[in-house]
Amino acid sequence: MAETLTITDNRTGRQYEVPIQDGTIKATDLRQIKVAPDEFGLMTYDPAFMNTANCKSRITYIDGDKGVLLYRGYPIEQLAEQSDFLETASLILSGELPLQKQHDDWTRQVTLHTMLHTNIAKLMEGFRHDAHPMGMFISTVGALSTFYPDAKEIFSPESRRLQTIRLIAKLPSIAAYAFRHSIGRPFNQPDNDLTYAGNFLSMLFRMTELKYQPNPVLERAMEVLFILHADHEQNCSTTTMRTIGSSHADPYSALAGAAAALYGPLHGGANEAVLRMLHEIGSINHIPAFIKRVKAGEGRLMGFGHRVYKSYDPRAKIIKKMADLVFDATGKNPLLEMALELERIALEDEYFVSRKLYPNVDFYSGLIYQAMGFPVDMFPVLFAIPRTAGWIAQWEEMLNDPDQKIARPRQIYLGSGPRNYVPREKRK
Ligand code: CMC
Numbered sequence: 132m133a134e135t136l137t138i139t140d141n142r143t144g145r146q147y148e149v150p151i152q153d154g155t156i157k158a159t160d161l162r163q164i165k166v167a168p169d170e171f172g173l174m175t176y177d178p179a180f181m182n183t184a185n186c187k188s189r190i191t192y193i194d195g196d197k198g199v200l201l202y203r204g205y206p207i208e209q210l211a212e213q214s215d216f217l218e219t220a221s222l223i224l225s226g227e228l229p230l231q232k233q234h235d236d237w238t239r240q241v242t243l244h245t246m247l248h249t250n251i252a253k254l255m256e257g258f259r260h261d262a263h264p265m266g267m268f269i270s271t272v273g274a275l276s277t278f279y280p281d282a283k284e285i286f287s288p289e290s291r292r293l294q295t296i297r298l299i300a301k302l303p304s305i306a307a308y309a310f311r312h313s314i315g316r317p318f319n320q321p322d323n324d325l326t327y328a329g330n331f332l333s334m335l336f337r338m339t340e341l342k343y344q345p346n347p348v349l350e351r352a353m354e355v356l357f358i359l360h361a362d363h364e365q366n367c368s369t370t371t372m373r374t375i376g377s378s379h380a381d382p383y384s385a386l387a388g389a390a391a392a393l394y395g396p397l398h399g400g401a402n403e404a405v406l407r408m409l410h411e412i413g414s415i416n417h418i419p420a421f422i423k424r425v426k427a428g429e430g431r432l433m434g435f436g437h438r439v440y441k442s443y444d445p446r447a448k449i450i451k452k453m454a455d456l457v458f459d460a461t462g463k464n465p466l467l468e469m470a471l472e473l474e475r476i477a478l479e480d481e482y483f484v485s486r487k488l489y490p491n492v493d494f495y496s497g498l499i500y501q502a503m504g505f506p507v508d509m510f511p512v513l514f515a516i517p518r519t520a521g522w523i524a525q526w527e528e529m530l531n532d533p534d535q536k537i538a539r540p541r542q543i544y545l546g547s548g549p550r551n552y553v554p555r556e557k558r559k
Contacts, residue, residue, distance in 0.1 A: 191364040195439035216357035220520035244300035245321035264309035265511045273387030282381040307334030328353035348460040359446040362521025368392040372522040373529045374538040399514040402493040405434040409466045426482045434494030441487035450495045461502040
């Protein structure tokens, strides 16, 4: 028997049967509940989508209570251990782990598209010397739509495939250009002999040497960090990608919007905010006073808490383990001890325990990035590069979903009723 929910309207005494499917009722099924025939019908009020499924998806699964994260069914721990970013991106985008030939072809295609048009480099040179790399990144990704007008053919699978390759290939180059601009160094061209992560490190850090040899520990750490950040279902930036994409804008414009959503300190900007917070705290002795301020509502413990995870973020666990390997290669980040002590105190404190606030992916990632030589303002950019795989996969899923339409929420209007315009000289 089909599952239904019976709703009794106490105003009219009428009963309504609303079907339950996949543990969900359709908000539009509530529209039949009205007192007067010309009424719009009952709406749901859900600011920040706290309890609203915006789509059906087959990409990423999270069990927030158990701390489980799966990409297309594969546990994040196994992918972080055994996969590399390009393979994981291919999995997220296509739904299956690629066969060897598919993997070779995908890797080759991405490698062939890493170069940027010289006018993109010129565009980026125009930014102020102290421009935030994420601001440069967002603007340049948006500008890509003017270089590839064929991207408007969003219903052509071939066009989507080409834009996907371009985006996965070119975003590390844009990120590296932004970094080099901010430190006043010439841009490094991509090196096609290197891996995805190795080439990225080369574009960032190569100085005068003819051939850059990435440190294998840091190269692997970069791959793992990219895998951990590749998708995270319907978060703020992915919802933005889907929302902009729902108006049939091209993927570059939609992705620039998604990256802008990621920039904020409550989302992908949190790793930057964690480092700034640790610097502000300054020493282990100041931690109790800092925790006291957080509990009094004067600021947040950045890198803690999550809308979905109500236990330890599985990505944070992997990053914490990896930090030891990175610090063996780079030397310890002096802020690590402070982070560990903050975590220890917070995990024992009633305020954090009762609200189920645990370290999230951003709590330790910044310490690793800093040890690898990245300035804090590059951190959100490092998040945006791998999340591109998730954004594109979610955008394509939205375009191919017959249930989807242009995103257009309703509102509860609480403003003034109709009133007559008053000329300026008569206003009181
Ligand atoms: N420090 C102190 N208190 C917190 C924190 C925190 N980091 N996060 C949540 N709370 C408190 C909050 O004040 C509220 O308390 P009360 O019930 O007394 O009002 C309660 O916990 C619930 O918080 P909320 O704001 O309703 O939770 P949310 O689901 O809307 O917010 C969040 C989720 C991630 C925005 C939030 O936990 C936060 O601001 N964390 C710090 C920023 C951060 O680390 N963001 C990265 C998220 S992971 C990467 C990503 O996916 O983007």
